[in-house]
Amino acid sequence: MFREYDVIVVGAGHAGCEAAAAAANMGSKVLLITMNMQTIAQMSCNPAMGGIAKGQIVREIDALGGYSGIVSDKSMIQFRMLNKSKGPGMWSPRTQNDRMLFAQTWRDMLEATPNVDFWQDMVKEIIVSRETVCGVVTGMGQEIRAKAVVLTNGTFLNGVIHIGEKQFGGGRIGEKGATGITEQLVSHGFETDRLKTGTPPRIDGRSLDYTKMEVQDGDEEIVGFSYLPIERIKPKQQRGCWITYTSPEVHDILKTGFEKSPMFQGRIQGTGPRYCPSIEDKVTRFAERERHQLFVEPEGWNTVEIYVNGFSTSLPEDVQYKALKMVPGFENCKFFRPGYAIEYDYFPPTQLKFTLETKLIKNLFFAGQINGTTGYEEAACQGLMAGINAHRNVQGQEPVVLQRSDAYIGVLIDDLINKGTDEPYRMFTSRAEFRTLLRQDNADLRLTELGHSIGLASDERLTLMNEKKAKVEKIKNVLAEYPVEPIDANPYLESIQSAALVERSRALKILLRPGVDLKEMQDALPGLKEAVNESDALALEQAEIQIKYDVYIEKEKELVKKMATLEDLVIPEAFNYDKLSALSTEARQKLKKIKPNTLGQASRISGVNPSDVQILMVYMGR
Amino acid sequence: MYNINETIVALATPPGVGAIGVIRLSGSKAIEITDTIFKGKRLINQPSHTLHFGKIMQGDNVLDEVVVSLYKAPKSYTGEDVVEISGHGSQYILEQIINLCIANGAHMAKAGEFTQRAFLHGKLDLAQAEAVADLIASQSGAAQQAAMHNLRGGFSEELKAMREQLIQFSALIELELDFSQEDVEFADRKQFYQLIHNINTTAGKMADSFRLGNVIRNGVSVAIIGKPNAGKSTLLNTLLNEERAIVSDIAGTTRDTIEETLNINGILFRLIDTAGIREHTSDAIESIGVQRSMDTMKRADVVVYLYDVNTTTQAEINEQVALFEKENMKYLLVGNKIDTYTNNKQGGVIYISAKNKDNVNALKQALYQLVIEGDINTESTIITNARHYASLQEVLKSLTDIKAGLDAHIASDLIALDIRRCLFYLGEITGEVTTEDKLDYIFSKFCIGK
Secondary structure (H helix, E strand, C coil): CCCCEEEEEECCCHHHHHHHHHHHHHCCCEEEEECCHHHCCCCCCCCEEECCCHHHHHHHHHHHCCCHHHHHHHHEEEEEEECCCCCHHHCEEEEEECHHHHHHHHHHHHHCCCCEEEEECCEEEEEEECCEEEEEEECCCCEEEEEEEEECCCCCECCEEEECCEEEECCECCECCECCHHHHHHHCCCCCEEEEEEECCEEEHHHCCHHHCEEECCCCCCCCCCCCCCCCCCHHHCCCEEEEECCHHHHHHHHCCHHHCCCCCCCCCCECCCCCCCHHHHHHHCCCCCCCEEEEEECCCCCCEEEEECCCCCCCHHHHHHHHCCCCCCCCCCEEECCEEEEEEECCHHHECCCCEECCCECEEECCHHHCECCHHHHHHHHHHHHHHHHHHHHCCCCCCCCCCCCHHHHHHHHHHHHCCCCCECCCHHHCCCCCCCCCCCHHHHHHHHHHHCCCCCHHHHHHHHHHHHHHHHHHHHHHHCEECHHHHHHHHHHCCCCCCCCCEEHHHHHCCCCCCHHHHHHHCHHHHHHHCCCCHHHHHHHHHHHHHHHHHHHHHHHHHHHCHHHHCECCCCCCHHHCCCCCHHHHHHHHHHCCCEHHHHHCCCCCCHHHHHHHHHHCCC | CCCCCCCEEEECCCCCCCCEEEEEEECCCHHHHHHHHEECCCHHHCCCCEEEEEEEEECCEEEEEEEEEEECCCCCCCCCCEEEEEEECCHHHHHHHHHHHHHCCCEECCCCHHHHHHHHCCCCCHHHHHHHHHHHHCCCHHHHHHHHHHHCCHHHHHHHHHHHHHHHHHHHHHHHHHCCCCCCCCCCHHHHHHHHHHHHHHHHHHHHHHHHHHHHCCCEEEEEECCCCCCHHHHHHHHHCCCCCCCCCCCCCCCCCEEEEEEECCEEEEEEECCCCCCCCCCHHHHHHHHHHHHHHHHCCEEEEEEECCCCCHHHHHHHHHHHHHCCCCEEEEEECHHHCCCCCCCCEEECECCCCECHHHHHHHHHHHHHCCCCCHHHCCCCHHHHHHHHHHHHHHHHHHHHHHHCCCCHHHHHHHHHHHHHHHHHHHCCCCCHHHHHHHHHHCCCCC
8 A cells, every 4th residue: 555655754743744844855755644634733832933042943944945934934923023122143033823824834835745645544663673664553554664764753652631630641632642652662772751741721712801911913024934035914914912910819719729730749740841830830839929921822813712821731620710710801711621731751862863863773763842842943843854864864875963053953952962851842042052143044044055955945045045145245345345434424423322433434343333223324324325235124134243243253153162172072982981980870870871972062961060071071181 | 091990109208218108009909919018917808997017028028117007998088999008218118119019010100190089089179189289289388278278178169159140140141031021020230230240359359369379389390491593482482372582583582581381281381481592692681691591491390402403413412411411400302493304313302393383292292291200390380270260360351241241231142142251261160061050040040931
């Protein structure tokens, strides 16, 4: 019934879809297996893409030739550029999306991708021969052969859903979990552990009183994620979100459910993310706070369904309901479904190579929540990299590994492989040491050439990127040369309280001053505007950022170079950690297991403390 | 790399004649080796922390009557089995005992190796280990006091407190960046400013104390001597990677001695460039310089004789060597300007091109070896305080940048960059490098998460 595929992707969430699209676009024959064809690319949690650090990841996926940026742009109902008041390294695009349109767009794009076949079934085991994967066995008993397999099982592996004292198996509410794979992988020597995550109740929007909430509108300018020219909604069409707050009364009602809480009663064993706590967790851990913020987010253009961001909970549904009714605007609220917590298996990602291929079984790749991450963006970028490397493995080509200085994707994978994670891993800008360099505005300049060279990013992308690059260079050259007379510039400088010029200067030098803005300067100096002669706002912005932040990027590079001295210290492969008794037991075990190549890698392993690194440094005569 | 599997031996008391002399062995075979040369109780069967009287035997001859102290791992200074043999203070006999130990499988300890093992076995932290080195090295009362303070962990504590404050500061800034959408209170700039000011004061004081420390404790002094225009200043500049001495092609450019410090693998060297030694000079200023050079040379711990391989005769070199031997000086022969040299090279000479920076590392290595192998009296060396001092300087620099950024109201992610710099250099001293604990702090202090 089936041919032999190059790549089988198991699971069709954000990771699985990107993996299938990437491998297929590079030329692999791909089979995408999902338990339910109707739930391809579900937004299981909030209906939004991007945000701080995550928005940068979506742009990186797009720059490499992935689909997440395009899908998000096509299905957005609101756009905001977060952190606009901070430096450009912090600017972070975020969209609110139509959940159904998002999934539909993904499905349309996958169906339009040659080389992608679909099959609805549950994969219950993988076929392994000589420590190499060579296919999968499905619940229906099909044996399907493939040269590589990418597992993106999300929260489905032995998933258990908790609502109050009720608990039942499932991968998402209303969908059954997947069994068999964990046990099989454990028999092959894999380690596994449990994680937990949660989601808030969904509400009938018709039952809410929005006059009691603050509105949060989208931006007046829609930038989007994709570097391709995509037809996006007009700013005026955007949907608003609302903000409301809990109160001590709400907290009191929540507390009445604590004795039935699966979290507090110990029924949930898995670790949840500290940065995405349930409302009961917030009320307990931050008892001194009288209120917590809730974001009321529409689920789409045409649905009345509402997502209550900030109210993730696994308390009994009647407690959820009673508590939420005390929140301003929610007095008469009707539930579509309660919030719940879900526990699932993951495989500590230290068992992977930098390509996301497992160390134990050749050509078997893991991507997404199975690796202990959380978030659509984190999952999608892993799927993309796993898809790329599965294809390249099959073709016998060199792996593609992004460095920490290339992309947030590089930071994410390096963190996963070296540090592993004890809680669902989410990206933060503070995890990246090259934060000023890894910006949302330059992901194309950083990555499109690579994406194109591996046959993923289209010619159109490369052309657009090269045009932008050329424009930016031209603008920078003009600014570097253009002479500015004091008499022309001083009125503008005075207006922004910047010191007056006493002699002729160059436009570029003036632009370096704090508070000077290229657009305003061009308006004040018509001659300059004429000389620059550029209408492409993105190119102008790029040139301005490059000029203004060059010194910081250099500073960052210098610091990273200093830090990299640890990277240069190679630890011999047969290094005997046992003879250094000063190493902590945990550090020794981790070091023996992970076998870091360099001292830098060793220093990033969780459980390897600075004192352990010092000991290694001294031992290595440094 | 050091070999931690070896059992090491060395004299633990100062060389020279004294009432007693103590030889220390450390390592897994310390007790076994002692048993082979010790006539008395069988030490391997004795409990830790006990004293035993007996005789050290050289074949059938009694070499000395000694008391042996036993410290079994891990309850010893190094964390390994340690034996201390207290004998009579004859230099000759002590050397014989050490030779016996070596003949039975011990290895001569390198400078600082006992302390290094103590560190590697977790008996001391790095700042403490360095303090031990200072303590051994200190000759004045003031230096000893400072070293004792470090040994008690005062230095580590202060740094720890400072880093903690800065991580909190940094975490508040990161909170603004990564969680700007959250309903949390952000940092008060005024308090930040005060905090930075406080840290700056503490770090400044600490750096000042180092400056004082460095005056008390000098490194290994190295006099670079040679005829005019042999390339001494160029060599100095090459070693230091910066233009300090005046370099020109006119012979006799350097009029005075110039001192710079150089850190080779953690050992501090004071490099002294001297005015060219030229016997007959008509220039009055230069002749004063030449006199100083001779004095400097005699006071230095080691002399680097630099000569131009193209213009120096063997007779001249021999004459210098005879002088060094007569004055009992440690010296290195360095042939310079090999870039224009084609003749055969001799053993015992380090050939370099100071101008092209060729083979200069071999010279550095040779200097390092002289110290490590104990050819130079290391009482005056100081191990890695120079490293700490340099890091503190960078800490101060980044604090200045943070202040300037706060004054200019620049975006907080850019200020965060300077904070990272500051934390990194503090971390160079304490050994901390990751960014994880900032997030830990945020998650423990703030209610994050929608």
